[in-house]
Amino acid sequence: MxxxxxxxxxxxxxxxxxxxxxxxxxxxxxxxxxxxxxxxxxxxxxxxxxxxxxxxxxxxxxxxxxxxxxxxxxxxxxxxxxxxxxxxxxxxxxxxxxxxxxxxxxxxxxxxxxxxxxxxxxxxxxxxxxxxxxxxxxxxxxxxxxxxxxxxxxxxxxxxxxxxxxxxxxxxxxxxxxxxxxxxxxxxxxxxxxxxxxxxxxxxxxxxxxxxxxxxxxxxxxxRPANAFVAGFVGRCNLISGFVDPGGVFRTDWGGEFAVPQESAPGKAIFALRPERVALRPGTGHGIPGRISAITYLGSLSEYHVDVSGNSFLVSMPPPPNDSPLRCLKIGDQVSLTWDVAAVRLLPFEPSSNQGEEP
Ligand SMILES: Nc1ncnc2c1ncn2[C@@H]1O[C@H](COP(=O)(O)OP(=O)(O)OP(=O)(O)O)[C@@H](O)[C@H]1O
Ligand SMILES: [Mg+2]
CATH class of the missing domain: 3.40.50.300 (P-loop containing nucleotide triphosphate hydrolases)
Known part of the structure; x- marks a missing residue:
């Protein structure tokens, strides 16, 4: 051995x-x-x-x-x-x-x-x-x-x-x-x-x-990353700090309100959502409103940077087919973001590397 x-x-x-x-x-x-x-x-x-x-x-x-x-x-x-x-x-x-x-x-x-x-x-x-x-x-x-x-x-x-x-x-x-x-x-x-x-x-x-x-x-x-550092280091991740209110509401530091799983423990937390788990639709009224700030074509993937109240949200998906309305999206366009609540992970507010300096 x-x-x-x-x-x-x-x-x-x-x-x-x-x-x-x-x-x-x-x-x-x-x-x-x-x-x-x-x-x-x-x-x-x-x-x-x-x-x-x-x-x-x-x-x-x-x-x-x-x-x-x-x-x-x-x-x-x-x-x-x-x-x-x-x-x-x-x-x-x-x-x-x-x-x-x-x-x-x-x-x-x-x-x-x-x-x-x-x-x-x-x-x-x-x-x-x-x-x-x-x-x-x-x-x-x-x-x-x-x-x-x-x-x-x-x-x-x-x-x-x-x-x-x-x-x-x-x-x-x-x-x-x-x-x-x-x-x-x-x-x-x-x-x-x-x-x-x-x-x-x-x-x-x-x-x-x-x-x-x-x-x-x-x-x-x-x-299942243990904390925000791991989530951001292994793959890409939208990481947003804020506060979980009882009943499945996450309040971001800048006043946004996102749905999170009902049973989430209240308190300070980091909201983590992988870019491929976010869906994007043209126009407002279908979810969290934002505005496209950049589009990157990566061959097998397209990445959309969406500005939500001054915060950048990353959305990734396979390039949309020719007849998709997403195909015409350009920088400055209004979009709505949605996601399945089950895709959200709430991570400890403090990365574990900062915790407990025991001798
Ligand atoms: N001989 C040494 N004397 C003093 N400090 C050192 C010595 N060797 C490494 N360090 C320090 O220890 C820490 C860890 O260094 P290490 O070389 O293990 O990093 P690393 O993870 O391999 O980084 P990299 O990806 O840049 O190679 C660093 O802060 C470095 O400055
Ligand atoms: Mg080294």
């Missing part, structure tokens, strides 16, 4: 808290993505798992073994770094051999390991090249081979696609995922790109300001 378990993991740099109270389990063969904005502690978490950063508190278990204070080479992890960090003066083969040398492996065994790892990423024919003689995508695959060569129990990837263009990115993304599934690698990948996380991961971890806000499948995070 090669599962990874983090318990109450923390890292402070002097007075600055980079990571705090991180509890996380990555199951055997599972790919989990750490997702969050720049500076939220993703790299620090991964480096603690790899052994390059000493935790301030907490515990790291790999396959049930406590490795919290073990050196990197004794952890059975393979890591791909944020800027893939190949050694420029070493050939592809020497780069891939690096981790094996660190583990004091004999020459014949090492050469075999290098060849196997390069075959995995289909680069065995370029073993003698230098990194600068490779394309970006090929360099990326050398970095993957270097991490895989040590036959890790836990595979760690820090934004492995960040230096690739959009097309190469989706290609390498698929390669990593199929390699990971074929080898059954327990994998923790860092990204700040939600699309990358949604397409690759079995489960996602949303972090903000050093803390884990929510862990779940893409669908769980999208359909």
């Amino acid at each position: 090669a599962q990874l378990k983090l318990s109450n993991l923390a890292k402070h740099f002097g007075a600055a808290v980079a990571v705090e109270h991180v509890d996380l389990e990555v199951r055997d063969g599972e790919l989990v993505a750490l997702l969050g904005p720049s500076g939220c502690g993703k790299t620090t978490t991964l480096r603690m798992v790899a052994g390059f950063v000493e935790p301030t508190a907490g515990q790291i278990l790999i396959g049930g073994k406590d490795v919290t204070h073990a050196p990197p080479y004794a952890r059975d992890t393979g890591m791909v770094f944020q800027s893939y960090a190949l050694f420029p003066h070493m050939s592809v083969a020497q780069n891939v051999a690096f981790g094996l040398e660190m583990r004091r492996m004999g020459r014949a065994e090492r050469e075999q390991g290098v060849l196997e790892a390069l075959k995995l990423v289909k680069l065995d024919h370029l073993a003698e090249r230098l990194p600068r003689e490779l394309s970006g995508g090929q360099q990326q695959r050398v970095a993957l081979a270097r991490a895989l060569a040590v036959n890790p129990s836990v595979f760690l990837l820090d934004e492995p696609l960040s230096n690739l263009d959009a097309k190469l990115r989706s290609e390498v993304r698929l390669q990593i995922r199929s390699l990971q599934q074929r080898l059954g690698l327990t994998t923790l990948i860092v990204t700040h790109d939600q699309e990358e996380a949604l397409t690759m991961a079995d489960r996602l971890v949303v972090m903000d300001r050093g803390k884990v806000l929510q862990v779940g499948t893409a669908e769980e995070l999208y359909e």
Whole structure:
């Protein structure tokens, strides 16, 4: 069993808290993505798992073994770094051999390991090249081979696609995922790109300001976000702060009144509604009145930005057919917005990352 378990993991740099109270389990063969904005502690978490950063508190278990204070080479992890960090003066083969040398492996065994790892990423024919003689995508695959060569129990990837263009990115993304599934690698990948996380991961971890806000499948995070930060970070969401009155009325801070489920608990809250759950009709009198401020055509989707009493509401839908009255809508037109009350989620007013600074 090669599962990874983090318990109450923390890292402070002097007075600055980079990571705090991180509890996380990555199951055997599972790919989990750490997702969050720049500076939220993703790299620090991964480096603690790899052994390059000493935790301030907490515990790291790999396959049930406590490795919290073990050196990197004794952890059975393979890591791909944020800027893939190949050694420029070493050939592809020497780069891939690096981790094996660190583990004091004999020459014949090492050469075999290098060849196997390069075959995995289909680069065995370029073993003698230098990194600068490779394309970006090929360099990326050398970095993957270097991490895989040590036959890790836990595979760690820090934004492995960040230096690739959009097309190469989706290609390498698929390669990593199929390699990971074929080898059954327990994998923790860092990204700040939600699309990358949604397409690759079995489960996602949303972090903000050093803390884990929510862990779940893409669908769980999208359909049942724990707070406004997660709702806004995984997919797009209309988020409006206000107050729930008894009887299913939500009063926005700017005086609007929206229907919410009858049984909603009264009090301050954030009204959350996905843009594809809002219906839009030309003219007034059929729902919440607004005015179109922008229309974006995205191929498979059209997005309408609707100004409602000075607040922007996002509505998305497949492009309307040619004979639809929506087809003629233009900026400045009056429209009405409606939605099914069941599509509304009321989220806690304070994002959980601001709550409880317990010691
Ligand atoms: N060696 C260090 N000394 C002091 N502070 C550090 C150190 N390394 C990281 N930090 C701080 O810890 C916080 C988390 O950094 P980290 O690199 O983990 O973020 P990240 O989520 O990986 O961000 P990005 O998406 O930009 O890579 C940041 O505020 C950063 O400035
Ligand atoms: Mg980082």
